[in-house]
Amino acid sequence: MGTLTTDDSIARRIKEMPMLSAVASRLLELTGDQDHSINDVGRIVESDAFLTSRVLRVANSAAFSPIDPIQTVNKAVSYLGEKMLIGIAIGSGSAKVFKTPLDGYESKAGELWDHSLRTAIASRELAEFAAKNLSPNIAFTAGLLHDIGKSVISEFLEGNTKDLTSLCDKGVAEDFLAAERSMAGTDHCEVGFQLGNHWRLPATLCAAIKYHHHPWKSEEEYKPLVYAVHLGDIVAMLGGVGTGADSFAYRIDINYDNYIKVGKEDLSYLLLKVEEEFSKTRNFVFGSEEI
Amino acid sequence: MATIYVGVGEYAVSKNPDDVVKTLALGSCVGVIMLAPESKAVGLLHVALPDSSISKKRVAERPGMFADTGIPLLIKEMKKLGYNGNGKLIVKLAGGAAIMDPNNTFNIGKRNLLAVKKILWQYKLGSRNEHIGDSISRTVTVNVDTGKVMLSSPGRGEWEL
Numbered sequence: 439m440g441t442l443t444t445d446d447s448i449a450r451r452i453k454e455m456p457m458l459s460a461v462a463s464r465l466l467e468l469t470g471d472q473d474h475s476i477n478d479v480g481r482i483v484e485s486d487a488f489l490t491s492r493v494l495r496v497a498n499s500a501a502f503s504p505i506d507p508i509q510t511v512n513k514a515v516s517y518l519g520e521k522m523l524i525g526i527a528i529g530s531g532s533a534k535v536f537k538t539p540l541d542g543y544e545s546k547a548g549e550l551w552d553h554s555l556r557t558a559i560a561s562r563e564l565a566e567f568a569a570k571n572l573s574p575n576i577a578f579t580a581g582l583l584h585d586i587g588k589s590v591i592s593e594f595l596e597g598n599t600k601d602l603t604s605l606c607d608k609g610v611a612e613d614f615l616a617a618e619r620s621m622a623g624t625d626h627c628e629v630g631f632q633l634g635n636h637w638r639l640p641a642t643l644c645a646a647i648k649y650h651h652h653p654w655k656s657e658e659e660y661k662p663l664v665y666a667v668h669l670g671d672i673v674a675m676l677g678g679v680g681t682g683a684d685s686f687a688y689r690i691d692i693n694y695d696n697y698i699k700v701g702k703e704d705l706s707y708l709l710l711k712v713e714e715e716f717s718k719t720r721n722f723v724f725g726s727e728e729i
Numbered sequence: 730m731a732t733i734y735v736g737v738g739e740y741a742v743s744k745n746p747d748d749v750v751k752t753l754a755l756g757s758c759v760g761v762i763m764l765a766p767e768s769k770a771v772g773l774l775h776v777a778l779p780d781s782s783i784s785k786k787r788v789a790e791r792p793g794m795f796a797d798t799g800i801p802l803l804i805k806e807m808k809k810l811g812y813n814g815n816g817k818l819i820v821k822l823a824g825g826a827a828i829m830d831p832n833n834t835f836n837i838g839k840r841n842l843l844a845v846k847k848i849l850w851q852y853k854l855g856s857r858n859e860h861i862g863d864s865i866s867r868t869v870t871v872n873v874d875t876g877k878v879m880l881s882s883p884g885r886g887e888w889e890l
Binding site for chain 1: 737753754755756757777778779780787794826827828829830831832833834835837864865866882883885886
């Protein structure tokens with residue numbers, strides 16, 4: 439098992455990654471109706487991870503240079519205005535990335551989207567249990583973006599999925615990230631972090647992407663968010679909504695208890711809530727006929 | 730051949746030999762499979778949580794969600810398809826994937842398995858075969874004609890339970 443990729447090829451793939459706009463037509467439809475509210479626009483935007491990242495990137499870019507970093511979609515939508523938003527949506531490619539199979543993970547089309555949305559909802563719910571104040575909206579956004587690295591690294595893992603799971607099952611690799619590194623020389627957290635930087639996402643979100651499996655490595659100031667996403671990801675996997683071969687192939691960081699005070703009794707309620715919210719939001723974005 | 734998909738908290742029974750009953754990607758959820766050789770009926774339930782006492786609303790909407798309401802319902806449905814309640818009933822279990830959490834909060838897979846076994850025990854039923862726990866997700870496919878139960882997991886192929 440040699441290293442299959444180089445820094446150059448990964449960097450090139452990151453630059454080539456399409457920006458999504460699967461919700462562009464729905465946004466156009468909505469904004470064509472005079473009675474819509476800015477909250478409706480925000481809700482559609484924040485339900486699509488790549489459009490969310492694009493909007494945040496533009497809002498935080500030198501061209502717009504906000505005084506304080508803009509970290510939530512609603513602020514970005516208000517700040518940029520609708521026309522700019524639609525321009526971004528149309529110009530940013532399609533939602534195909536989330537609906538394309540992750541062959542390196544033996545994950546079917548649409549599973550990355552389902553997993554990301556599920557993690558986003560769970561992270562938002564878990565933010566309510568944070569020991570220190572944590573914005574549920576930022577937790578949602580971070581949950582939506584946490585696995586964007588998989589859409590880049592998947593092709594470099596293709597054909598090796600059985601070896602990856604075997605490394606984990608035999609305990610040779612401590613988790614799936616270690617297995618990814620042994621195959622591709624890097625892992626989906628690092629690649630996602632680079633993609634997040636490339637899009638100039640705020641440092642908070644980049645930290646959640648980079649450390650969601652190893653939250654103890656994060657800078658202290660980001661830990662409440664990183665732990666919320668760490669647990670949100672696990673809640674999505676518990677519900678059977680993972681991305682194929684790497685489901686459950688990670689360890690829980692037991693220090694979560696210092697940041698997210700969620701108890702045994704809370705978990706059943708949380709799983710039910712996430713299940714309900716997931717069905718609602720999923721249909722709101724893509725329309726039930728497409729699911 | 731018709732495939733009947735069983736979603737989270739749902740159940741299905743069939744004695745049509747052309748049917749395949751399937752539930753996708755069990756994480757901490759538990760798939761309860763029932764096979765009645767005499768009536769040639771099979772049943773599959775997708776349990777998500779151990780105890781129905783947490784939400785009356787959800788029990789009314791989707792009783793299969795909980796071990797304590799789902800299993801009695803599956804047995805009732807099996808009886809409708811000819812299982813006489815005293816004859817042979819083969820039970821198989823899959824799922825209940827584990828997250829090692831020393832705080833016990835996220836060990837919901839283990840709690841689901843314990844609850845399922847406790848309820849089955851009340852009906853004097855035990856599992857003949859099981860593939861439970863561990864850190865993997867599982868898809869269950871039951872062939873009504875042969876009674877064969879197949880499990881699969883991404884990166885690990887397919888095997889018979």
